[in-house]
Amino acid sequence: MDREPGLSVRLKLTLSYAGFLMLAGVVLLAAMWVLLLRHTHIGVIIIVRSHTDLLRDFGPDTALVLAFLLVFGLVGGWILAGSMLAPLQRITEATRLASSGSLSHRIRLPGREDEFRELADAFDTMLARLEAHVAEQRRFAANASHELRTPLAVSKALLDVARTDPSQDAAQVIDRLHAVNTRAIDLTEALLVLSRAEQASFTREPVDLSLLVEEATETLLPLAERRGVTLDASGDVAPALGSAPLLLQMTTNLVHNAVVHNLPGRGTVWVSTGARPGAMWLTVENTGERIAPELAATLTEPFQRGAERVHAHRTGVGLGLAIVASIVRAHDGSLTLTPRTAGGLRVTVELPAAAATARGRPGGGGPGRPLSG
Structure with a gap:
């Protein structure tokens, strides 16, 4: 100006x-x-x-x-x-x-508290948050570039082989290209969902999270059956205020991660919802390998899948929990990841409840409903 x-x-x-x-x-x-x-x-x-x-x-x-x-x-x-x-x-x-x-410098104004020192402390806090945010965005950009580069490089290699080796099975090359292209599309869509969640550009409306749990578990039931994982959904009405598509994406990601990162053939996933005055909660808990607390704290970072779990089977694009964390932040909620003593992970989402009083709905699922065995 x-x-x-x-x-x-x-x-x-x-x-x-x-x-x-x-x-x-x-x-x-x-x-x-x-x-x-x-x-x-x-x-x-x-x-x-x-x-x-x-x-x-x-x-x-x-x-x-x-x-x-x-x-x-x-x-x-x-x-x-x-x-x-x-x-x-x-x-x-x-x-x-x-x-x-x-953004690395700080004022650190000495002396007793007054208006100037309060302003300086607030400015230092803002600088610290900006520095952390910029560093996170740089890591995300680098990781996203690497993840997007991989399928493109694989596609190029497959096309080069097909062009130089006429004896190569065309059907096999097409199948591999289809798989690689599908992964690139999934990654791009996940990035778009993550960007939309971080911008919080959505219309808020009353959403019953228990209904979203039912939809997510029914959608992922075939995957759980193929892996031999039992889905156990229970809980009460959990009225929240937010975007139904984003909250469904959040719930689906949590259940999907719990199914995929589990004990094949003998795993269990517990999904529950509930409400208390002013807030509602969703908990997804699964069996699996033991996870160190310091590793659990990093699982919400983009493209962080966890050490042993990645090498055993590369599933997903590494943005599942990052998208969950962004959706929770956009809805003014909190996300807690706690390793289970017996192995696996317990994820708790807490969101502000909708203003309307929660009422029971007919035909709602009771506690402890095993969806697959």
């Missing part, structure tokens, strides 16, 4: 201090003058003098006092204003550095 040049805040404060000091001096001298004249009229002063005599006697001294107050106010005001505005100068310098792209 273009602005016309003006006086600095320090100079304004200096003039304000000096002007106030001068005004106080004038008021003080005027009061003394009035008192002196009053005492002259009532005979308190022995030797009566005219107003002209009083002005001649006290005028020069008054001018000297006012001149001294003016100089003293300017010098003292300049020093005081500089001292008071020193923290603001540090904040301004930090702002310039941040605007040039440097």
Whole structure:
């Protein structure tokens, strides 16, 4: 924004201090003058003098006092204003550095709490969050580029082989290209869902999460049966306010991850919902390999699948829990990942409840409904 040049805040404060000091001096001298004249009229002063005599006697001294107050106010005001505005100068310098792209510095203003230090602490907090966000976005861009590059490179290699080797089975090449292309499409769609969730560009409406659980578990039932995993869905009505497609995506991702990262042939997934005053919750818990707490804390990062679980079978695009975390944030909720002592993971989503009072619905599923065995 273009602005016309003006006086600095320090100079304004200096003039304000000096002007106030001068005004106080004038008021003080005027009061003394009035008192002196009053005492002259009532005979308190022995030797009566005219107003002209009083002005001649006290005028020069008054001018000297006012001149001294003016100089003293300017010098003292300049020093005081500089001292008071020193923290603001540090904040301004930090702002310039941040605007040039440097987010690693901090103001760390010393001293006791006041308005300037509160502003500096808030600015430091903002810089820390921006730095973490930028670093996360850079990692995400690098990982996304790598993940997108892989299917493209595989497709190119398959086409090169097919072109240089006429004896290559065309049907086999087509099948492999179809699989690679499907994976690239899945990854692109996942990136689009993640971007939409992070932007929170959706219409909020009442959503019963228990209905979404039923839909997700029914959709993933064939996958669970193929892997020999039992799905156990239970819970009560859980009315939330948000986007039904995004919340369904969140629920489906959680159940899908719980099925895929499980014990083949003998695994179990428990899905439950519930509500309490002001909030509702969804819990997805599964059996599986033991997960270290420090690893569980990183599973919501994009393209983070977990060490042993990736090498055993490469499934998904590594954005399942990252999408879940973004959807939960967009709905002002919280996501908690807790490793189970016996192995596997417990994921809890808590969202603000819808304003409407939860009421039972006919035909709702009761607790402990095994969907596959």
